[in-house]
Amino acid sequence: MRTLNQLQDLTGCWALITGGAGHIGKMACQTLLEQGASVILLDRHHDALVAAKESFSLSNHQKVEVIDCDLAQESAIRAAIKSVAEITSGQLHIVINNAAFVGTDKLTGWCVPFEQQSFETFNACLDVNLSAPFLISQLCLPLLKAHDHAVKSVINISSIYGVVGPQMVMYEGTDMGNPAAYAASKAGLMQLTKWMACTVAPSVRVNNIVLGGVFRGQDPAFLEKYHQRVPLGRMAIEEDVKGAIAYLSSQLSNYMTGQSLILDGGWTVH
Numbered sequence: 001m002r003t004l005n006q007l008q009d010l011t012g013c014w015a016l017i018t019g020g021a022g023h024i025g026k027m028a029c030q031t032l033l034e035q036g037a038s039v040i041l042l043d044r045h046h047d048a049l050v051a052a053k054e055s056f057s058l059s060n061h062q063k064v065e066v067i068d069c070d071l072a073q074e075s076a077i078r079a080a081i082k083s084v085a086e087i088t089s090g091q092l093h094i095v096i097n098n099a100a101f102v103g104t105d106k107l108t109g110w111c112v113p114f115e116q117q118s119f120e121t122f123n124a125c126l127d128v129n130l131s132a133p134f135l136i137s138q139l140c141l142p143l144l145k146a147h148d149h150a151v152k153s154v155i156n157i158s159s160i161y162g163v164v165g166p167q168m169v170m171y172e173g174t175d176m177g178n179p180a181a182y183a184a185s186k187a188g189l190m191q192l193t194k195w196m197a198c199t200v201a202p203s204v205r206v207n208n209i210v211l212g213g214v215f216r217g218q219d220p221a222f223l224e225k226y227h228q229r230v231p232l233g234r235m236a237i238e239e240d241v242k243g244a245i246a247y248l249s250s251q252l253s254n255y256m257t258g259q260s261l262i263l264d265g266g267w268t269v270h
């Protein structure tokens with residue numbers, strides 16, 4: 001039987017992380033680097049990508065590469081995955097579909113009452129949060145299957161709001177909100193996880209992380225209500241997600257596919 005260290009080891013593996021310049025993307029990159037992998041960060045913010053790349057310290061033979069890509073554009077996604085194939089010599093091991101329109105984005109008709117939510121923004125959110133993971137996973141499949149390494153893992157990043165409905169009272173008196181499109185896209189991503197898992201098995205595994213709210217200095221009024229509502233009494237911090245990334249990426253989770261790992265401090269328990 002192999003040791004835990006052997007099972008978590010990703011030496012020689014390549015991972016692609018979308019939204020790689022964001023909070024969770026950078027944490028996932030740091031985690032995979034600690035496990036020995038090399039990482040491609042994809043995002044639409046060039047300067048943030050470069051800054052992220054420069055923030056990591058690498059061991060021998062490890063690399064962090066960056067790709068500028070707006071996931072709202074199909075042609076940009078296709079070009080980006082061609083770049084992934086060139087960087088990795090056609091052999092990819094891990095895909096993390098993490099980029100998303102999130103609740104703090106300043107978009108037209110987004111964090112506003114239902115009656116004011118924009119149909120155009122609803123569709124744009126589905127494009128980035130759901131259609132892009134579909135296309136990226138589809139285009140990366142040949143790269144995941146192109147090698148004999150046992151690590152072939154897709155991880156989707158979903159949300160508690162893809163599982164349960166919102167509590168709008170949380171947002172009263174703040175500029176935060178909980179748009180319908182976000183919830184629908186994250187629920188769709190969970191089901192896409194199950195569908196893909198059945199379709200690409202047994203060679204490739206596909207799993208999902210259902211994440212609760214992450215602390216980012218939110219409005220104190222919001223924080224107070226959130227802390228009261230969640231059994232563990234606090235929001236998540238990035239570090240809370242490292243174990244899930246390490247587990248689902250590597251051979252530690254070899255017998256798990258199509259599932260969701262729920263990291264929410266107990267939010268969805270009651």
Ligand SMILES: NC(=O)c1ccc[n+]([C@@H]2O[C@H](COP(=O)([O-])OP(=O)(O)OC[C@H]3O[C@@H](n4cnc5c(N)ncnc54)[C@H](O)[C@@H]3O)[C@@H](O)[C@H]2O)c1
Nearest residue numbers: 019021022023024044070071072098099100159211213214
């Ligand atoms: N922060 C939370 O409280 C929370 C809770 C549950 C789930 N999540 C999920 O975690 C994931 C990461 O969120 P985060 O908290 O790191 O947010 P973040 O805003 O820090 O990161 C999101 C990244 O996605 C990128 N992105 C957005 N649209 C893009 C596009 N069209 N093309 C390319 N890149 C694009 C952004 O530039 C950003 O770098 C998301 O899927 C989010 O839904 C976050």
